[in-house]
Each structure stands twice: as C-alpha cells, then as structure tokens.
Amino acid sequence: MIPASFEYRRADSVEQALGWLSEDPDSTKLLAGGHSLLPLMKLRLATPGVLVDIGRVPGLSYVRDAGDHVAVGALTRHRDVEISDVARAHVPLLAHVAGQVGDPQVRHRGTIGGSIAHGDPASDLPAAVLALDGVLVIDGPRGRREVGAGDFFRGFLETALAPDEVLTEIRVRKAPRGWAFQKFNRRAQDWAIVGVAAVVNGGARVALVNMGATTVRARGTEEALAAGAGIAEAAARAPEGLEPPSDLQGSAEYRRHLATVLVRRALEEATASGG
Amino acid sequence: MSTTVADGPAAGVVGTRMRRREDPALLSGEARYVHDLVVPGALHMAVVRSPYAHARVTSVDLSGALASPGVAAAFSGAELAGEWSSPMPCAWPVTADMQAPSHLPVAVDEVCYVGDAVAAVVASSQAEAQDAAAAVAVAYEELPAAVDLEDAASDRVLAHSGLISNRAYTWELVPDADAVERAFAEAAVTVRERYVQQRLIPAAMEPRGVCVVPQPFGGEYVVYSATQIPHILRTMLGITAGVPEERIRVVAPSVGGGFGSKLDVYAEELLCLALARRLRKPVRWSEERSEAAQATIHGRGQVQEIELAADPHGRVLAVRVRLLADMGAYMQLVTPGVPLLGAFLYHGVYDVPAYAFTCTGVFTNKTPTDAYRGAGRPEATYAIERAIDAVARKIGADPQEVRRRNFIPADKFPYSSVAGLVFDSGNYEAALDAALELVGYEELREAQARRREEGATRLLGIGLSSYVEMCGLAPSRVLASLNYVAGGWEAATVRMLPTGKVQVVTGASPHGQGHVTSWSMIVADKLGVSPEDVEVLHSDTAVSPLGLDTYGSRSLSVGGTAIALAADRLIDKARLLAAHRLEVAPEDLELSAGQFSVQGSPSSAIGLGALAFEAFTAHDLPEGMEPNLEASATYDPTNFTFPFGTHVAVVEVDTETGKVDLVRYAAVDDCGNQINPLIVDGQVHGGIAQGVAQALFEEAVYDDEGNLLTTTFTDYLVPAASELPSFSLGRTVTPSPSNPMGVKGIGEAGTIAATPAVVNAVVDALSHLGVEEIAMPVTPERVWRSIGASAPGTGGGR
Numbered sequence A: 001m002i003p004a005s006f007e008y009r010r011a012d013s014v015e016q017a018l019g020w021l022s023e024d025p026d027s028t029k030l031l032a033g034g035h036s037l038l039p040l041m042k043l044r045l046a047t048p049g050v051l052v053d054i055g056r057v058p059g060l061s062y063v064r065d066a067g068d069h070v071a072v073g074a075l076t077r078h079r080d081v082e083i084s085d086v087a088r089a090h091v092p093l094l095a096h097v098a099g100q101v102g103d104p105q106v107r108h109r110g111t112i113g114g115s116i117a118h119g120d121p122a123s124d125l126p127a128a129v130l131a132l133d134g135v136l137v138i139d140g141p142r143g144r145r146e147v148g149a150g151d152f153f154r155g156f157l158e159t160a161l162a163p164d165e166v167l168t169e170i171r172v173r174k175a176p177r178g179w180a181f182q183k184f185n186r187r188a189q190d191w192a193i194v195g196v197a198a199v200v201n202g203g204a205r206v207a208l209v210n211m212g213a214t215t216v217r218a219r220g221t222e223e224a225l226a227a228g229a230g231i232a233e234a235a236a237r238a239p240e241g242l243e244p245p246s247d248l249q250g251s252a253e254y255r256r257h258l259a260t261v262l263v264r265r266a267l268e269e270a271t272a273s274g275g
Numbered sequence B: 001m002s003t004t005v006a007d008g009p010a011a012g013v014v015g016t017r018m019r020r021r022e023d024p025a026l027l028s029g030e031a032r033y034v035h036d037l038v039v040p041g042a043l044h045m046a047v048v049r050s051p052y053a054h055a056r057v058t059s060v061d062l063s064g065a066l067a068s069p070g071v072a073a074a075f076s077g078a079e080l081a082g083e084w085s086s087p088m089p090c091a092w093p094v095t096a097d098m099q100a101p102s103h104l105p106v107a108v109d110e111v112c113y114v115g116d117a118v119a120a121v122v123a124s125s126q127a128e129a130q131d132a133a134a135a136v137a138v139a140y141e142e143l144p145a146a147v148d149l150e151d152a153a154s155d156r157v158l159a160h161s162g163l164i165s166n167r168a169y170t171w172e173l174v175p176d177a178d179a180v181e182r183a184f185a186e187a188a189v190t191v192r193e194r195y196v197q198q199r200l201i202p203a204a205m206e207p208r209g210v211c212v213v214p215q216p217f218g219g220e221y222v223v224y225s226a227t228q229i230p231h232i233l234r235t236m237l238g239i240t241a242g243v244p245e246e247r248i249r250v251v252a253p254s255v256g257g258g259f260g261s262k263l264d265v266y267a268e269e270l271l272c273l274a275l276a277r278r279l280r281k282p283v284r285w286s287e288e289r290s291e292a293a294q295a296t297i298h299g300r301g302q303v304q305e306i307e308l309a310a311d312p313h314g315r316v317l318a319v320r321v322r323l324l325a326d327m328g329a330y331m332q333l334v335t336p337g338v339p340l341l342g343a344f345l346y347h348g349v350y351d352v353p354a355y356a357f358t359c360t361g362v363f364t365n366k367t368p369t370d371a372y373r374g375a376g377r378p379e380a381t382y383a384i385e386r387a388i389d390a391v392a393r394k395i396g397a398d399p400q401e402v403r404r405r406n407f408i409p410a411d412k413f414p415y416s417s418v419a420g421l422v423f424d425s426g427n428y429e430a431a432l433d434a435a436l437e438l439v440g441y442e443e444l445r446e447a448q449a450r451r452r453e454e455g456a457t458r459l460l461g462i463g464l465s466s467y468v469e470m471c472g473l474a475p476s477r478v479l480a481s482l483n484y485v486a487g488g489w490e491a492a493t494v495r496m497l498p499t500g501k502v503q504v505v506t507g508a509s510p511h512g513q514g515h516v517t518s519w520s521m522i523v524a525d526k527l528g529v530s531p532e533d534v535e536v537l538h539s540d541t542a543v544s545p546l547g548l549d550t551y552g553s554r555s556l557s558v559g560g561t562a563i564a565l566a567a568d569r570l571i572d573k574a575r576l577l578a579a580h581r582l583e584v585a586p587e588d589l590e591l592s593a594g595q596f597s598v599q600g601s602p603s604s605a606i607g608l609g610a611l612a613f614e615a616f617t618a619h620d621l622p623e624g625m626e627p628n629l630e631a632s633a634t635y636d637p638t639n640f641t642f643p644f645g646t647h648v649a650v651v652e653v654d655t656e657t658g659k660v661d662l663v664r665y666a667a668v669d670d671c672g673n674q675i676n677p678l679i680v681d682g683q684v685h686g687g688i689a690q691g692v693a694q695a696l697f698e699e700a701v702y703d704d705e706g707n708l709l710t711t712t713f714t715d716y717l718v719p720a721a722s723e724l725p726s727f728s729l730g731r732t733v734t735p736s737p738s739n740p741m742g743v744k745g746i747g748e749a750g751t752i753a754a755t756p757a758v759v760n761a762v763v764d765a766l767s768h769l770g771v772e773e774i775a776m777p778v779t780p781e782r783v784w785r786s787i788g789a790s791a792p793g794t795g796g797g798r
C-alpha cells in the first residue's frame, strides 16, 4: 500500500504538462483525481517515474451549453457534473451517471477526463459518453485533434490517447429526454457487474458497462430496434458478439443474461421518459 | 430508527440509554491507536511472505534487502529460529491425541499457506522496509497444496510434509448412540442437510499493529499491540520468546475492533519482540489491509451435515451432526476449540431428547482459522435453523409453528440439555411472539402470497431464526473439562480516591464495546456517584496485572460481575468506617445514593466521599482497619449465560437478476437485565450487519492453487449502511439466575441469529419454485442459477 518512489510535478497549464510529458512520455503519468491511478500505484501495478499533477490547471473544470452539444472540461469532478444545471437540462443521462459513480469521496475527487482517459470497461461515465455520441478533444505536441467516442476506447485500459497527449474536453450530444441508465451491483458503492446507458431519441444508442475489454455498444439491440423490433426482442440480442469477463462478481454467462434484462429495463425506462 | 419494546427498569443510571463516554475521543480522532504512537528511533518491520500455498524453502538471499536504503537488518527464518523457546502457542488441544505441526513465527524450511512468513526486514521507515522486503530473494520448491476442505480430509495431499494425516482431531459428543439410532429408525420425517460455512475475513476497522519498546534498563519490554488479550498475550509472549513474564508489559491502546481476530498471539507480535531484543531498538509493524486478509486469522470454514428425525407434526426427536472444520495451515491460539463452542448447541432452542455430534478438524494450506464473532455458535445456529425450516417445508407447516412445537417450554428452566448443558433461563415463545408482532408477520405472509399470485418478478421472502447461545466464557471447571489450558474468571479492583472520585481497574480489554460507559454506570449506582466521576483503567498489564480479557461475550457477565462484587466489598469496608464515625452498629446503617444513614434517624449520616477522605487521611480509623477505600474481587462464573431471541428477515428477490434486497429486519433479543439498552442496540446492530454479511456478501475465495483472491475491499464485499434496512429492535427481559446482576452477553447474538434468518428468507421467497438450498454468500448469480436449476423455463439460468 506504499507506492514505489516517484517524482511529483504540479502543472499550472496544459502547455506545461505537455512539455513535461514530452520529456519522457513512457514513464510519465498525468494525475487528475488520482482515484484510478493512485490505487494502481499503491498496489504497485503502476510505477511511473514522474507524476504530472494537472489537478490544479485552471480553466479545465466546466460544463457549458455549446449549442447542439454540451462541452465538459476534462478536470470536472463527477460531483460537479452531477449537480450542473446545464448537464441536468441537456444531458440528464450524464448528470445521473456521474451521481452513480462509487461513493461521495470518489465523486468529489474523480474527474470525468480521468475516467474517460483511464479506459476501464467497468467505468460508468465512458458508457454514458458513448451513448451520447461523444467526442473527445485531445491536445498534444502535434496540436489538437478530436476523436469520436466510438473510436476512442481501444482495449482494456487502452485508448486513442498517446502517452504525450492530454484529454482536455468531452463533448456530448444533447438528449434532454428518452434516456436511461441501469447499474447492477451488489453494494451501492461498487463498480457495475453490468451497466447500460441508453438513449432512444434519433436512433437508439445503447452502451454497455463491463461487457467486454472496452466500453461497448449493444449492436445487436441497436440493429434490431432500427429494424423495428420490439423492446423485448431487441434486448434479447444485447450480448450478441460480446465477450464479457468472468470474475468473482459474475461469470460471463451471467453477465450475458444480465445484459438482456438490464437493456430491456433501460429501453422501457428510456421510452417511458419521453423516447 | 429502532424501536425498543422493553427497556429494563431504571432506578439509577443502570438501565438508561446513556451515551457512550468513549465516543467523543473516538469520533474526534483524539483516540490513539498503535499506528498513531510516536516512538522516536523505532525501526519499521516488513514481513516477507510466501506466495505459495505449500512449498519447501530452499534458500533465502537477504543481500538485496541489506543493500537497500535505510535497512537496519534482515533475517531469515533459520536465523531467527534460536529466538524462540517454544513454538507459537495453541491453548486449546481439544483431544489428548490432537496433531499440531510445529508453528514458528517465521518458517524455516517449509511454508504452508500464502502469507506464511519467511523473512523479516527492519528499516528506518515503513516504505524503506517494504522496498527492502521486495528485494529479498527466496527460492521455493513448490509442493502440492491441500486447498479444498473435503479434499484435504481425504488425505490425498498432505498440508504439511511432517504430517501423516491432515486430520488433526476428531471430537465426539454422543451421550446415547442407541437413542439416536432408534429415533432415526422410527421417525416419520427425517431431513438431511449439507451446509457450507464459507471462510470469512474479520476485517476489523483497524488492522493489527505492534510496537515493542525495550526499556533502557532492566531488560524490560513494553509491547503495544492492537489486541483483545493483553494479559494472555503477555504470558504467551513470555513463554514463546523466553522473556520472563514480569519483564513484559503489554498495553493495548485504543483498539479498532477485533471480532475475535485479535484474540490471538501472532507471529508479528513475537517478531517485533525478538527483533527489539536482538537490535536493542524499538521495532514496530503496522499491518496493511491486503496483508491482513492473509496474515490475520479467518473465521468459519466448515462443511456441516445435519440430520433431524421428527414425528409427523415436526417435533424433533433427534439431531445428528457431522462437521469438517477447516483449521487452516496451523493451530493458532484457540483454533481447534472453535467448532466445540457450537458442539453443544446444534439442537438450538428445541427440546430434543437424542443427540450426536462429531467434528473432525482438518489442516489445509490456507490462512489459519480461529474465533470470529460467535465462534462455533453461528455455525450451529445456522445448521439447526436452516434444518428446522426444512422440516417445516417437508410437513407443509408454517416455520413459526414448527418452532413453537419444539421450543423448550418456559417452565422447564433451568433446563438440562441432552448435550449436557444447563440453560440458565429462557422464554423462547415470548421472544418469537414479540418478533412476529414487530415485523407484522401475518400481513407479510399475505403480501407474499399476493405477489406469487400476480406472478411478480420481485418475490417476498420471510425468514425466521430463533436462537440460543452459550456465552460469558466461562466457568473455569467447564473449560478444564474441554481441555482449555486457562480459566474463565475475571478480576477487578474498585477504589475511591481522596476527593471521592472512583477508579475501576478491570481485566477486561475493550476494543469497541463501550466498557468504560457500562462499568462506570454499574459503579455509579453502587456508590452513588455520577458515571463521569468513575475512571476505568484497563488494557495495560502494569495497571491491571490480572485478567483474562475480552471475547465470548464475557466482559459484562464475568468482568462486570467482578466489578460489582469489588464495589460491594468496598461498601462493606466503608460501612464499618461509617459505623465508627457515627458511633452506631454497622447493621443499623442503610446505604442510599452514596450516603450511609442511621435507620430511624436519617439526619445522622455520612457520605461515601467523606468516608473516602477519612480512609485516606487514616487519622481516625477503627482498630485494625487499613487505610483507603479499596477492594478487589475475582469472579469465576458458575455457569455460562444463555441469551436468546428471534430474528425475522424480510427479503425481496428479483427473479430476473437474482438480486436479493434485505428490506426489513426485526430482532427481539433477550440478554437478561440490561445495563445500557443503547449499547445493547449498538451490539445488536453491528452483530446483525455481520450476520447479514455472511449470508449475502462476504467470502474468502481461494483458487485451486491456494491463492487468496479476495485481498481488497473491491473483491471482499463488506456491506455498508446502504445495503441494510433500518432494524426494528425489541427486547424481552429474562434475567439470568447465574450472576448477581442477572445479565447475559449480547456481543455475538446478532451475528449468531442473523445469518440463518436471511438465508431462510431467500429460500422462503423461492420455495414454491422448488428451491431448497443456496450456498452462502447468496450472490445474485447463485440465486439466478438456483431458480433456473429448480424450475427450468421460468427465466432463470442453468
């Protein structure tokens, strides 16, 4: 529970963080809320030589109405997303999901950027961003680029971010109605065994938590709905093509079953909420 | 939050819901735990542990550690072997022929579980010690491991190369074998059930910690330890490390929970002492959470087979029990005796004429097991309370009705049980009635039927558990008959200081129970002072040299009784002094609210405070009286106490996902007279939470190689408040005749009662689908599978 020794630097700007990252990108790690990185370091599963703390970089914590979408600064804490009026009005799914992450301590420290950048398929916010057709804004030595959420999550704890880049903004499409989130776990503060984020207006998008190596879409369900299938029939196809993990909280077989139940419940709820 | 239907009578402070005097310091962070102690110059120890469940240690290379920054020393097991004058102690060799492999604090050539110590490193900081420990290179030759309990019992693989069998002992209690055979042969109804008591990780809020400070002169050591048993620890450290006992002072500072896991003598305590002796420097160690999961004892770990023979009405005629009990890799302090604490209770609250119990203790290559909240009694209660429901299902009767038909009737107390105990007092039906009323049983049964008829996917289940336990450990003579090497008495001293303030010295050693509050309430009423004027001294062998510590719900009924008796003796002495001052005969004085007054002329009076000052100045004492008001007592109980009650759990089961929600919980407990019903509530709350934890959440999971997989709180699921409903609490009061205050223990009752209540509720919710058994913890996946297995086509799994 004591991390290996490392050097700590606190960045005052994204530019400074990028500069430090470029010195030795492979053994340098950005530190945001620390609620994913520090546990890994304490268990010595991560041993970065340099930590660049971006937690106090000004201007990266906001939730803004940007016309057809909402823009969220990467350093916005889960709790600030949860209680943001803009998020609640235009992307209530995102606000709701932020309120379901871990426990109050986690929500007051963890950031949306950290959650997305970490690329953990068991995390809740990536599924919400995927369901909301999100776009990730990335700054790096080669300038700024934008990556769609569908292309961002590459593998287990693996994303489109290069080691010398910083995620600065998360953009999500407005969806004031017709959404639902189902999180199934054994204790209130736990990670989801399976989770479902669904948006049904303008073509259903259904994203799943903990149903594969990355946050994934329930393509089978989406296709079935597009072809006019009913909710139950579409939900039954939720695990199609997916390879969920088996662990102490549930076997792959059980997760597949849960996905069908939870997707059905999510679609019913989303439809009832104005889909 | 909770309703208390019957608080005790409240003449003085005893019986009132006084808030705990301990809490401000605990809640404000003022309390100091071992890890908080500032000891200049202390070396920090890290322990190198085996990553294999079973292996031969072929070499230990310490050079990397010794070259590591800040390191003072590093030792292999072989280098430390000379430090021990005897192996680690087991105080409960349950049978004369019990097998117990030698257990040294640091293994020398064979490691027998993942977490077994192989080397120790000390450095100037905890971080440096851990870095250096990682640099110790140990070469192992892996051996096959005995992991599964039943497989280990077959002796296919031996857990220790020196054993000829993994079977450590077989202990039997069969008062009349023929009677049991006859009952089963003639019974109209029999049930035969198999239950698995999964291993549990005690997970006290504060992990263990030790700090040993050698004194500059005289070869003395102060041992600070997060322990429940400073007195036993002192003796055992002396014997094992070869330090004269009087040179060891053990202090348990604030201790953050134990639940039995700190009722032990651990390798790290011995190591810190030996290294402090060797290096002439303070040596300290603070356990980490994941380390605690492996290096601190586990609880439970049994495979139970229970059979009941009954008549057509479900009246139980005989109980037959066979246990396999997982000892783990070694015998810790009371490992072998834990199942025996339940051996006498497998007939539960029922009047059963024939009884047979046998238990085989088995070594496995896993963390040693030992006492964990309830120790043997939760296992026994689980088996009989699940099995009685099986009888009810078989004869198609309401489980509460079958319980009623079998209860030991209230007029049969004191009750001589078939297993040889004398149950002190009880009224089981009254507690059942109160619990059913508290929970609204009839309405719940109607709601359950409605949901079934509607074909709801959220089914309702109602589970009962009527329990009795034996606690207040223990009459020394009974312990002797069970081969336990120590007694069960407790010692106390009560003294009044010159200003009339009171000091209580106790051998009980609190670690969260609220003893300071309870003891000061008892003494306050005796001496007519306010509880705030009573100081309670404990958990330091220099201050309280005699004691047998805290476990087995013994502190009030044994230690509290010793305190009450000492206070009475102090009053006896004060009476003589008062008679002298008032120039009357002692018999003419009556004591009320701390004042002695002459019967018939109340104006002639003197208070205990004034008498304390007189006794202190000693200017004018009666002939032959010694100065000061002080008295001691040592109390050895004549019997255990037998708390009882009925708990009712109400669950909702989601048949689509298998999720179980505990939606309501009612508990009616009877612990005799209550000193402080608020503290009783607290004990019951925590106890229920821990019982629910076993039923629904917690399990120490090992893989086939003997690796513990649940070493963090992401995998080992300790429930929190969010997983529990508000409990409805009630009480009946049936005083114990076996101690003067009429009290019984309450520390373990909740845990003992809750587990079967919850599992019975889940099975009850699903019984119409054919579900009869779901292994603990009852996870959503297990529920889902059991529905699928019992009733194919209802939507469940396979």
Ligand SMILES: Cc1cc2nc3c(=O)[nH]c(=O)nc-3n(C[C@H](O)[C@H](O)[C@H](O)COP(=O)(O)OP(=O)(O)OC[C@H]3O[C@@H](n4cnc5c(N)ncnc54)[C@H](O)[C@@H]3O)c2cc1C
Pocket: A029, A030, A031, A032, A033, A034, A035, A036, A037, A038, A039, A074, A075, A100, A101, A102, A103, A106, A109, A110, A111, A112, A113, A114, A115, A116, A117, A118, A122, A123, A124, A125, A161, A165, A166, A167, A168, A189, A190, A191, A192
């Ligand atoms: C007890 C506990 C329970 C939890 N439960 C849940 C849960 O139920 N659901 C859930 O979704 N999450 C849960 N989490 C995780 C939590 O949400 C984390 O806070 C979050 O996943 C990571 O955010 P962070 O700001 O803490 O990131 P950090 O831990 O600081 O960083 C995580 C990773 O992302 C990188 N990173 C961070 N910010 C950036 C950036 N702007 N650009 C590029 N890379 C970056 C870091 O270098 C690091 O590799 C839990 C965590 C804990 C400790």
